[in-house]
Amino acid sequence: MSASGDVTVTQAERIKRLRAQLQGLKPLGTFGGAKVAPAAATGLLYGVMLRGAARMADGRELTDLETQMVKFLRPLASEEEIRELGRVFADEQSSHALGMFPDVLTSRGMEQGYAFEDLVKDLPALRADVAAQPNLSLVDLDRLDEGAPLDSPEFIEGMSAYGHGVTVVTASDHHPDARATAKPEQVLVELKAYSCQRESNELGDDELYWAHSASSDKAGKQSGVTREYGDVATGDYRALDAGTVLFNGQVDKFLTAHIICWEADHSSSQWRDDMHDTMRKISDILFEMADKLAQYGGHFPVPEYHDLIDYFEIVGMIALAIAALLELFRNHDDEVAARTFVFDRAALGKWANDLNAIANFEFDGGSEGHFTLIAKATSSINxxxxxxxxxxxxxxxxxxxxxxxxxxxxxxxxxxxxxxxxxxxxxxxxxxxxxxxxxxxxxxxxxxxxxxxxxxxxxxxxxxxxxxxxxxxxxxxxxxxxxxxxxxxxxxxxxxxxxxxxxxxxxxxxxxxxxxxxxxxxxxxxxxxxxxxxxxxxxxxxxxxxxxxxxxxxxxxxxxxxxxxxxxxxxxxxxxxxxxxxxxxxxxxxxxxxxxxxxxxxxxxxxxxxxxxxxxxxxxxxxxxxxxxxxxxxxxxxxxxxxxxxxxxxxxxxxxxxxxxxxxxxxxxxxxxx
Structure with a gap:
């Protein structure tokens, strides 16, 4: 899988998978039973990544955004393979329209780069297409009925159809006074357990593991891969090992996390090492995106929701880029489902200061199974x-x-x-x-x-x-x-x-x-x-x-x-x-x-x-x-x-x-x- 070590998927197979994506033979970022193609607008950053690799192969100077997105490829592929992926993109673009990417990207000549300022300028026009997808949800903890789940049935169905989900969580009654100079929120988020709502359609019981990464706007970054939990069948419950930490650090405005549920089939130790590297890189990219968006005019006072809308849009694009990229490089293990979360400070404050702060996050991968991940946030005082x-x-x-x-x-x-x-x-x-x-x-x-x-x-x-x-x-x-x-x-x-x-x-x-x-x-x-x-x-x-x-x-x-x-x-x-x-x-x-x-x-x-x-x-x-x-x-x-x-x-x-x-x-x- 990686540039060195035990290769579980050959470079030729990766190139074949990329061509299938670009020819529309398989919708971007879909796994298991997922079959629905995402809106072209959500493919923007994945397109910037591949197009940046093509421009690098031509010897062109990359923009700031292209540099960041191409950097995401480096733990997974050698420099020459990155260029080869770029050449495949350029070859496919020259022979047919790439409908999985928006026109704001594909209408440009290869000599013209795509920068962060282009992204910020194009966001408003792309917003409607991104926000309409049912696998994207905005949850307000202060507007949930008591005992109501975070994930609606419509969102779970959308996640199953697309293979991944994006959730932005806020708490509108708990936003701090924008004029106050409050210290950053200190929060510990741990993954506690999971239950199996529906096992996969494969013979035998499932063996699951979870890959996770998180990053805050205070430069706190963490990532990890759990051990495998075997013999999981419908109705089963498994406590995760104590100390399975999603995030432990300071948050000023936002905490972003990406979690993937995998069913183990043929994992090697090298694959797991590479997955650790991948999750670390995902943390880096999530932080870079949050930081750049703040520099380009996002993050207005939260009650106005302007920052959440833009961030919601960006996170949807990042989630698809991650899902599509992993589809190229993954081994024969089956991804059940992937989710990206964004918690604003208000949501974390409400969640972490609730002594019974247990949250259930659904991972519905269609034919690959449906699992509920149980998490808890803790503040320093607790x-x-x-x-x-x-x-x-x-x-x-x-x-x-x-x-x-x-x-x-x-x-x-x-x-x-x-x-x-x-x-x-x-x-x-x-x-x-x-x-x-x-x-x-x-x-x-x-x-x-x-x-x-x-x-x-x-x-x-x-x-x-x-x-x-x-x-x-x-x-x-x-x-x-x-x-x-x-x-x-x-x-x-x-x-x-x-x-x-x-x-x-x-x-x-x-x-x-x-x-x-x-x-x-x-x-x-x-x-x-x-x-x-x-x-x-x-x-x-x-x-x-x-x-x-x-x-x-x-x-x-x-x-x-x-x-x-x-x-x-x-x-x-x-x-x-x-x-x-x-x-x-x-x-x-x-x-x-x-x-x-x-x-x-x-x-x-x-x-x-x-x-x-x-x-x-x-x-x-x-x-x-x-x-x-x-x-x-x-x-x-x-x-x-x-x-x-x-x-x-x-x-x-x-x-x-x-x-x-x-x-x-x-x-x-x-x-x-x-």
């Missing part, structure tokens, strides 16, 4: 860490968890980390709004102090924390920085500089623990295999693979009552939990054993109570409740639900030695993201 504890009692003793309560300050995204160091409890959390920063706090006199930033620590994942005695004693924090394992140490008064342990080894978050005076690190690495390393005295060794075991998520470490580390992971397909024990004499790790605890939707946590080794995890359903079980005498207790705690991500769990009359053996302490 993203505080929450804490709950339970006295550590001897077997047979009575114990109960305290109600989970929010920290007095601080916001977070992801999974927190906990450790006890010199009789104090420490917590490190990943920052909110996409900063990538790490923040730490300590529990003193029963109250959490205000969070402070760890200098120089930046990660897109969650941290790990452990305390070490002996040489190198301190509170150690490990995190992932661009797939490298990086550590920093707290001496009791300040954090050290950042030390890189190994490059290109970690996917997700590393895990830390100790054995005696050894510092131990376990990571999920290449091909989802598990690797481990240890720091003995003052130096790290090299990462070594576990003898067996793969996982879809980051590992977790915890010690039993004898101080021996155990590693717990989720299964490679998200099913089940598995446990391995550190063998100090070798040193090595035992084979992973399946646990009778069910499945989790996030990284679990391990800690020792007076009763035994406790495993806590987030439920694999939309309840998001925290559950736990205890290993005692090689037998696991029944799984128990925490009485009050639900979490948007995995929990952190630690043995805390602080004693009180009600807890003579200390506490089992949990922090999570509510």
């Amino acid at each position: 993203a505080r860490p929450r804490a709950t504890s339970m006295p550590r009692v001897l077997p047979g003793g009575q114990h109960t968890w305290s109600p989970d309560v929010p920290f007095p300050s601080g916001t977070m995204s992801g999974t927190p980390a906990l450790a006890e160091y010199y009789d104090k409890l420490y917590c490190v959390v990943p920052g909110f709004a996409g900063s990538g920063s790490l923040w730490w706090s300590t529990l003193e006199n029963g109250a959490w102090r205000p969070f402070a930033q760890i200098p120089g620590a930046v990660t897109s994942d969650s941290p790990s924390l452990t305390a070490q005695s002996g040489p190198g004693a301190g509170l150690w924090c490990a995190y992932n920085r661009r797939n490298a394992v990086v550590v920093t140490r707290f001496s009791g008064s300040s954090w050290s500089g950042q030390e890189t342990v190994a490059e290109n080894i970690v996917l997700g978050s590393p895990a830390l623990s100790t054995y005696g005076q050894r510092l131990i690190c376990v990571v999920r690495g290449p091909e989802n295999k598990l690797y481990w390393n240890e720091r003995d005295y003052d130096r790290w060794g090299t990462f070594k693979p576990f003898a067996s075991g793969t996982t879809c998520d980051s590992p977790a470490l915890g010690q039993d009552g004898s101080g021996v580390p155990h590693c717990v992971v989720r299964g490679s397909n998200g099913k089940g939990l598995y446990l391995s024990k550190y063998i100090s004499s070798t040193p090595s790790w035992s084979s992973f054993q399946g646990l009778p605890l069910g499945s989790a939707s996030a990284r679990p946590a391990l800690a020792h109570s007076a009763e035994g080794l406790v495993c806590m995890f987030r439920a694999d359903d939309l309840s998001e409740e925290l559950r736990y079980a205890t290993l005692r005498d090689n037998t696991w207790s029944p799984v128990t639900k925490h009485p009050t705690a639900t979490s948007a991500d995995g929990p952190a769990l630690v043995k805390y030695s602080d004693t009180t009359p009600e807890a003579p053996y200390g506490y089992l302490y949990c922090v999570h993201r509510g």
Whole structure:
């Protein structure tokens, strides 16, 4: 598929597909059972892309708009192939009319470019044709009846017919005063789950994955591709892995997102890597378009709707360009449906500050199936860490968890980390709004102090924390920085500089623990295999693979009552939990054993109570409740639900030695993201 690597669709096949598009044999951007050709006006930007490639092949200087649209091709094709696509466009245009593009583009001679100022000038005349398409919708959250869906039946039918949909979301009663200088909205949007309304018409159950990208006008850009979720049939429900983030950052006026639902048939690892690159480029293009439109006179005060109308039109064109381009390059996986969303600031503010802010987005691909994607937005005020504890009692003793309560300050995204160091409890959390920063706090006199930033620590994942005695004693924090394992140490008064342990080894978050005076690190690495390393005295060794075991998520470490580390992971397909024990004499790790605890939707946590080794995890359903079980005498207790705690991500769990009359053996302490 790409310019290098494992090619799943040949260049000759891509050229054949493009000619079929330009000859009208297949409507632009239609997949699966979709058969309706879009209005020519919506094909404008795809035409600019191909025409720009043709002008580049002729050695002509490209306009600003052509440059941006041709740039979109580069993660998918070599420079020579881009020119060849352009030559095909020029050849087809010379032999017949290209009715899928508007006259404002096709009537120009090839010597005349098409620039952003041409786009802005032509928008009003094209508006009626674009807005009339039933797969484009404008939703006002303040005008929806209570309980009414975001997607109307007419829109869902239109999306099925065209193969993709475009939705602009506003909240007309929540627009900020244009004269005010409000700070940008900080928002976290996560994809929570999906349900199958109708499976595809292929034999066997469907295997789905989701590709997504998002960009705000504050330059926040994110993209990703989920793992495959197998055996999906009509009526089924699947919780997506915790931390499936569509966007985490700041928004001034607009957030734009593009989401594709795929059914996996013949995906290779190279195809998935290329899809990651494609979604990143989509984020870049969406940001460039929003930025350029603002420069050319859009984005007037929202109550007048002028900016939304123009933006609505532009997004419809971008969505079609994305759909048509992916049709050239995709492998044999089936695209179910694709959707582009634009949320204005008012819509995000209303959505993110609703504590029950669950939104359902329909993806109806006709014969390829119909799926409902469930998303949630969260504002910073609703993203505080929450804490709950339970006295550590001897077997047979009575114990109960305290109600989970929010920290007095601080916001977070992801999974927190906990450790006890010199009789104090420490917590490190990943920052909110996409900063990538790490923040730490300590529990003193029963109250959490205000969070402070760890200098120089930046990660897109969650941290790990452990305390070490002996040489190198301190509170150690490990995190992932661009797939490298990086550590920093707290001496009791300040954090050290950042030390890189190994490059290109970690996917997700590393895990830390100790054995005696050894510092131990376990990571999920290449091909989802598990690797481990240890720091003995003052130096790290090299990462070594576990003898067996793969996982879809980051590992977790915890010690039993004898101080021996155990590693717990989720299964490679998200099913089940598995446990391995550190063998100090070798040193090595035992084979992973399946646990009778069910499945989790996030990284679990391990800690020792007076009763035994406790495993806590987030439920694999939309309840998001925290559950736990205890290993005692090689037998696991029944799984128990925490009485009050639900979490948007995995929990952190630690043995805390602080004693009180009600807890003579200390506490089992949990922090999570509510």
